[in-house]
Amino acid sequence: MDNFTFNFRLSLEPFYIPSGARYPIFFIGLLIYLFCISCNMTLIGLIITRRNLHKPMYFILFSLPLNDLIGITAMLPKVLSDILMDTSEVYYPLCVLQGFLLHMYGGGVLFILAAMAFDRYVAICFPLRYNSIMTPHAVVAIIAVVWGLDFVLNVALFSLQARLPWCRSTVLNVFCDNPSLLKLTCGNTTINNIIGLFNTAVMQIISVSIQAFSYVKILITCLGSRQNEARSKAINTCVAQLVIFFIFEIVGTFTILSHRFQNISPDLQKIMGMLIFLVSPILNPIVYGLNTNEIRTYILKSYQMNLATPAS
Template sequence: MMMNSTNVPYFTLSAYFDTGLFKYLCFMIVMSLYVLIVGSNLLLVVVICMNRSLHEPMYLFLCSLFVNELVGSSGLFPFLLVQILSDSHTVSAPLCFLQIFFVHYYGSVEFFTLGVMSYDRYLAICCPLHYNKHMTSSQVVLLTVFVWLYSVLATVVMMSLSASLQLCGNTVQKVYCDNYSVVKLACYDTTLNNVYGLVYMFTVIFALITLILFSYVRILRVCFSGSKQTRQKAVSTCTPHLASLLNFSFGAFFEISQGRFDMTGVPNMLRVFLSLYWLTCQPLFNPLMYGLNVSKIRIICNSLAFGKRM
């Protein structure tokens, strides 16, 4: 039966499987992860906002990154908690598209911010004398606003194209809603969606990858030709960012692979884990990586913890 996606009353999430009484254990684990993610990211946002010594471009970009982790995890975890305890595993169409918005918006902002942060590290290490001229407070604000607004626009356009499709089913083979899973339900003619995806990939993602590669090639050149102090500065400031970038890319690669390739030979539990990896591990990974490896943040957090004990 053919239907318009805006008239589909609900979608069925088929990736869930019966865990019996273990669903309460799963609920507690997911709840604990959500509390940990919200607590750690919120703590670092407050630390950066409340300390004037951290009102520098690098930390302001980090603040944007942590806020985005809160947005992405809040678009996923409350939904997961409800579905774990539910027996039907269905979601209304409006709620499904709302989750699609949050998930894809999170991914877009995350990648954009990591790309901008790589350029910021390039300026700080390769052009230190001109850094304050090129990366002013107003420039940081403009870049951050652009990243968030452009991601809204790109995600809304993507959702609008998906909502206009004629669907021949309403079963999503995931534990949450994502755009490509809905597009695969279309009866015919997804040309516009595919063209938009290709244009977005080659104009935005390719440009960001080029920016990141350019920044790190130049940083590596400075490391090999510069002084020991320059190398130490590059390692201390770039290691957390590079680790975060690789972690996000790793998760995004598996998420994209699941939608484009046949994964029926992969155990269901592993498929669920891989589909959730980029939405759970990145919000957990970033506060840990930056909180432990960025000296200013670590010192302030330690002083706050010591002050509370006193």
């Protein structure tokens, strides 16, 4: 088969949906998607338009809703379309593009949360030097490393698939990802598996190391602080970021381990796999919209102004 022909179709393996539940599941999924899009776009819009939010913390935070939009848009519309149209076909190039974007999203979550943890470490442990350390050039460099490293790792991962011959056309998942695409090949995938494990190790080691270092230092600083209000605010900010990280890791770990056990339902594996791309886009706008005082203030003011505006 020609790996790059746009006429090469793959069949996705759908999960079982009772006939009477097809439309309710579609509308629930559509509401989730619209909620995520509107909330994450609101965060992006506020950070762009509000000058008071033009700070290092919010420039780094800007990457998080942007990454969430990439992840949920790459996955959910296709799944909802398959549910509604009762079809499960996808062209090969679109399948590869979906897999690449989903892997970019996964690595992006880890790297962005690490960058945000480092920013909080500098702000809390070195408050007087924060502006001299987190300069505009430093912030741009951090954001460039986050997206650049994620992009390079995933380009290396997916470019290796071009050398392999294809002998199957059924993707054993409801969306395309690197492991599912590798199962379609009949060549030697040893190098692919090694690079995949290497990428996972690099992403996890960098993210976990930076976050562990940052939050341990923050905890030590907060415990030694005599300012109860500042200590409480710092701890609340860090706890919110840690909750997002741990939920993402727990869902991801369960999904990976579930493929190692034969007694776990394939439908449950697919649903848990989808949750990886739903947890962050759903929780992040809530956590950072409600837990960040400046963003919460702008949202409440906008809501009050809309209520006060008389209908024409």
